[in-house]
Amino acid sequence: MPVASNPLKKALAERRLQLGLWLGLPTATTAELCGGAGFDWLLVDGEHAPFDIPTIAAQLRALEASTSHAVVRPPIGETWIIKQLLDIGAQSLLVPMVESAEQARALVSATRYPPRGIRGVGAALARASSYNRVGDYLATADNEICLLVQVETLKGLANIEEIAGIEGVDGIFIGPSDLAADMGHLGNPGHPKVQEAVRSGLERIIGSRQAAGILTADETLAQSYIDLGATFVAVGTDVTLLSRATAELAARFQNKRQSSTATQGY
Numbered sequence: 001m002p003v004a005s006n007p008l009k010k011a012l013a014e015r016r017l018q019l020g021l022w023l024g025l026p027t028a029t030t031a032e033l034c035g036g037a038g039f040d041w042l043l044v045d046g047e048h049a050p051f052d053i054p055t056i057a058a059q060l061r062a063l064e065a066s067t068s069h070a071v072v073r074p075p076i077g078e079t080w081i082i083k084q085l086l087d088i089g090a091q092s093l094l095v096p097m098v099e100s101a102e103q104a105r106a107l108v109s110a111t112r113y114p115p116r117g118i119r120g121v122g123a124a125l126a127r128a129s130s131y132n133r134v135g136d137y138l139a140t141a142d143n144e145i146c147l148l149v150q151v152e153t154l155k156g157l158a159n160i161e162e163i164a165g166i167e168g169v170d171g172i173f174i175g176p177s178d179l180a181a182d183m184g185h186l187g188n189p190g191h192p193k194v195q196e197a198v199r200s201g202l203e204r205i206i207g208s209r210q211a212a213g214i215l216t217a218d219e220t221l222a223q224s225y226i227d228l229g230a231t232f233v234a235v236g237t238d239v240t241l242l243s244r245a246t247a248e249l250a251a252r253f254q255n256k257r258q259s260s261t262a263t264q265g266y
């Protein structure tokens with residue numbers, strides 16, 4: 001039996017728009033809940049949210065029955081953690097801070113078994129092979145890995161065409177917040193110069209025949225990136241949605257309380 005096919009990899013190769021949501025809340029319940037919302041992909045953020053290997057595995061289990069495909073972001077693009085993430089069953093990875101073709105090539109190698117790469121062989125013990133019940137796992141796993149790399153520095157931007165040319169890279173994601181920081185505009189990804197760099201980065205990715213991706217919670221901006229041709233676009237985060245919705249609800253009732261207190265003459 002071959003490993004399960006990867007719908008995100010296929011959709012990106014066919015340049016079909018994939019809408020995503022970022023998961024920063026490290027609970028399987030919220031992942032399961034968001035998994036029913038209708039997004040094409042959900043990003044489990046192991047870079048900035050408090051996840052470890054067991055909690056990422058719990059997110060993958062929670063999303064197993066979902067039509068939203070799980071993408072995992074490791075804190076750093078190193079072989080040891082990539083091996084652990086693949087063995088717990090992540091098929092799609094978004095690797096932060098990729099700045100060169102050499103780095104992209106090393107990441108491809110970390111995700112593939114020999115002779116194509118250097119992934120360690122131990123999936124017989126692991127969730128990825130359904131604990132060795134997927135008989136053809138070793139022969140079929142490589143073909144279903146989706147490797148997305150994140151370009152988020154000026155150095156990375158300068159090397160987009162070289163990174164895009166590495167076989168085994170399935171898409172390039174621009175990180176607006178880190179790019180803004182690298183450009184001297186920490187905390188201001190909306191700065192016109194950063195936006196100019198983001199848009200030109202997306203255009204160059206698309207021009208290099210790669211799928212381009214990005215995250216923004218600004219709906220107008222998200223639509224403009226989609227109109228530009230971005231293929232995988234995350235349009236919000238669970239943390240922001242919950243934080244905003246709870247604050248707005250509380251504020252509405254605080255306002256009502258103030259007006260009813262006034263009419264009750266307290």
Ligand SMILES: O=C(O)C(=O)C[C@H](O)[C@@H](O)CO
Pocket residue numbers: 022048150152174175176177178179215237
């Ligand atoms: O640089 C960026 O932008 C990203 O990498 C995404 C962020 O980490 C962030 O917006 C997650 O909330």
